[in-house]
Amino acid sequence: MRIYTRSGDKGQTSLIYGDRVAKNDLRVDAYGTCDEANSAIGLAVSHLNREDWAEKEEFMTAMQKIQTILFHVGAELATPKGKEVAWQLKKEHIEELEKQIDLWDKELAPLKNFILPSGHEASAGLHLARTVVRRAERTAVGLGEELENPLVVSYLNRLSDLLFVAARYVNHQLGGRELPLHPDV
Template sequence: MRIYTRSGDKGETSLIYGQRVPKNDLRVEAYGTCDEANSTIGLALSHLRKEEWADKEAFMEMMQKIQTILFHVGAELATPQGKEVHWKLKKEHVEELERQIDVWDKELDPLKNFILPSGHQASATFHLSRTVVRRAERVAVTLESELDNQLVVSYLNRLSDFLFVAARYINKKLGGTETPLNPDV
């Protein structure tokens, strides 16, 4: 498989099943934003390679699973309405995020005010990932009437919450400092 095909040189690309659309089509924006979020999660994980903590292996495995699911979410967004999706997001995927949020949240100090994205490099990068996922969610909401699987929006919504808690969790585990918002600035 060649990396370049030249088929997009005139501003169009193919969705799954070959339908051609402009590169600024909302579906392309949605799955492209999922790809961007996936890349930022990978960046966050790269900051954790040399770090050690008790459940690092489980954390890294979960994040790689999240990356795989996010890749599949992008494929669902790239599949035209009414066409078969080879891998389908399920309610269990959303529930798994919720369970993990609850586990991590029990270890964290309760929030008393907003916090700034800060602390350990991986934590700050997970905050970046969270904001990119929120953008993907906003685009997916715009497409919602064209989506065969309404769980896409729910998953992206929950994933941004998951990444927020993951950022806080990494700060806690690795000694990163959460910077509270100073409302008087």
């Protein structure tokens, strides 16, 4: 199979099941933004390869699972309404995110003010991934009735929360400095 097909050279692409849509279709934007978020997560965690801390393997395993589920969320968004979805997001996936958030958050100092994305490279990268997930969420909301599974929006919402906590957790584990927002600047 070749990487290039030339089928998209005129601004059209195929959804799952072959339906053709414009490359700027909101559905394409939604699953493309999930792909972008997945890449941002991958880049962020790649900065951890040289680091070592007690919970690193558990953290990396959690992030890999999130990336896999996010890939499936993108596939769900790429499936036209009314068509069968090969893999479907479930409430349990959101509950897993919530459990992970609670686990990492209990190790962190309570926030007293807003913080700027900063600290360790992986932490800053996770903050970037969080903002991309927020864009994916906004785009998925824009699909309205075309969005077959409303859990997609809930998952993306919770995932952005998790990435915020993950960024803080990485800083905590690796001594990265959180920069507080100074409103008087």
